[in-house]
Amino acid sequence: MSVGRFAVLSLVRRHVMDARAMTPRAIMDNVKTVARLERCVHLDIGSSVLGIDTEEVTGSNPVSSTIDTPPLTSESRSGAACFSAGPSAPDRMGGSRVRAMRAWIDGELLEDPNAPAVSVFDHGLTVGDAVFEAIKVVDGQAFALARHLERLHRSAAGLGLPAVDEGLLREGVAAVLAAEQIGLGRIRITVTGGPAPLGSGRGESTPTVIVAVSEVPPFAQTTQVITVPWPRNERGALAGLKTTSYAENVVALARAHRSGAGEAVFANTQGHLCEGTGTNVFYVVDGELRTPTLASGCLAGVTRALILEWYGAVEIDEPIEVVEQRASEVFLASTLRDAQAVVRWNEKDLPHGPVTRAVREVWRSREAELLGD
Numbered sequence: 039m040s041v042g043r044f045a046v047l048s049l050v051r052r053h054v055m056d057a058r059a060m061t062p063r064a065i066m067d068n069v070k071t072v073a074r075l076e077r078c079v080h081l082d083i084g085s086s087v088l089g090i091d092t093e094e095v096t097g098s099n100p101v102s103s104t105i106d107t108p109p110l111t112s113e114s115r116s117g118a119a120c121f122s123a124g125p126s127a128p129d130r131m132g133g134s135r136v137r138a139m140r141a142w143i144d145g146e147l148l149e150d151p152n153a154p155a156v157s158v159f160d161h162g163l164t165v166g167d168a169v170f171e172a173i174k175v176v177d178g179q180a181f182a183l184a185r186h187l188e189r190l191h192r193s194a195a196g197l198g199l200p201a202v203d204e205g206l207l208r209e210g211v212a213a214v215l216a217a218e219q220i221g222l223g224r225i226r227i228t229v230t231g232g233p234a235p236l237g238s239g240r241g242e243s244t245p246t247v248i249v250a251v252s253e254v255p256p257f258a259q260t261t262q263v264i265t266v267p268w269p270r271n272e273r274g275a276l277a278g279l280k281t282t283s284y285a286e287n288v289v290a291l292a293r294a295h296r297s298g299a300g301e302a303v304f305a306n307t308q309g310h311l312c313e314g315t316g317t318n319v320f321y322v323v324d325g326e327l328r329t330p331t332l333a334s335g336c337l338a339g340v341t342r343a344l345i346l347e348w349y350g351a352v353e354i355d356e357p358i359e360v361v362e363q364r365a366s367e368v369f370l371a372s373t374l375r376d377a378q379a380v381v382r383w384n385e386k387d388l389p390h391g392p393v394t395r396a397v398r399e400v401w402r403s404r405e406a407e408l409l410g411d
Contacts, residue, residue, distance in 0.1 A: 039340055169229050
């Protein structure tokens with residue numbers, strides 16, 4: 039066994055054996071996770087490819103190792119089937135595991151969305167060579183699907199990925215929504231570069247196309263944000279593209295959570311307000327609703343565009359200090375937040391003000407127009 043694989047197993051076993059006060063079900067889940075990882079590390083790959091989630095591999099009391107787990111198959115030895123389509127870490131919004139989860143990959147609806155499904159050599163997994171869309175589901179219907187698919191195509195073209203047939207994407211969406219109706223949920227469409235050699239260079243495989251859906255709890259109407267010290271690069275190759283290269287957002291959001299905030303906000307390299315980790319930012323100065331232009335490097339959010347159409351705002355780029363010091367209201371816009379009021383930015387308290395409430399009211403009155411397409 040290589041040093042990397044030995045280190046992975048040692049780390050996981052230490053977590054499993056050291057922690058205390060876990061329920062019997064949690065104990066079994068963790069031991070099964072270890073068994074799955076043990077099968078994966080038999081592959082001739084480095085431990086960094088495994089992408090272990092320390093929230094998934096948490097501790098338990100010592101238990102017997104006689105767990106009934108599937109044998110190592112020829113498929114897993116070849117480098118496929120060590121990664122499942124579904125998450126197992128707690129959902130950040132509600133603190134509980136997601137329900138009504140379904141997944142469709144390359145034309146096939148998975149019987150078990152947690153079953154091994156994607157090759158460990160997929161370029162989206164190894165280097166983040168992938169684009170995605172997150173789409174709101176309301177009463178079993180996708181919201182603004184056409185707009186999201188249009189942006190997905192733009193992102194794929196910007197990343198240099200081959201075009202994906204829109205009919206195939208819609209087929210996947212229909213497949214995951216066809217069973218039990220979801221009241222409020224999120225569809226995730228991901229298109230990756232497909233299996234490739236380990237490294238930055240792409241292979242010659244066709245893209246991997248994944249569509250998944252899960253129920254989600256609603257976001258609160260208000261939140262707190264902080265400004266993080268790392269700038270968005272508005273001139274970077276990925277500026278404005280919705281790619282899976284989200285490590286920068288993970289780091290920033292973790293910092294926000296440690297500060298008791300729900301979102302982190304970036305300036306760009308010019309010091310102008312840009313965006314949050316997964317949100318566009320709107321703010322009110324002197325009674326005028328404003329938001330950064332797309333030239334700031336922010337994502338062309340679907341919710342952002344609809345707020346501009348349905349309510350209106352001035353697109354302007356100005357120093358982030360203008361927002362931090364002069365804004366009388368701030369709200370975040372995203373697929374699941376809609377328009378979420380910011381009641382504290384760094385050390386400054388803000389009201390859940392009349393403009394934000396008016397935007398939310400307009401949103402509620404018009405959302406049904408885009409359900410189902």
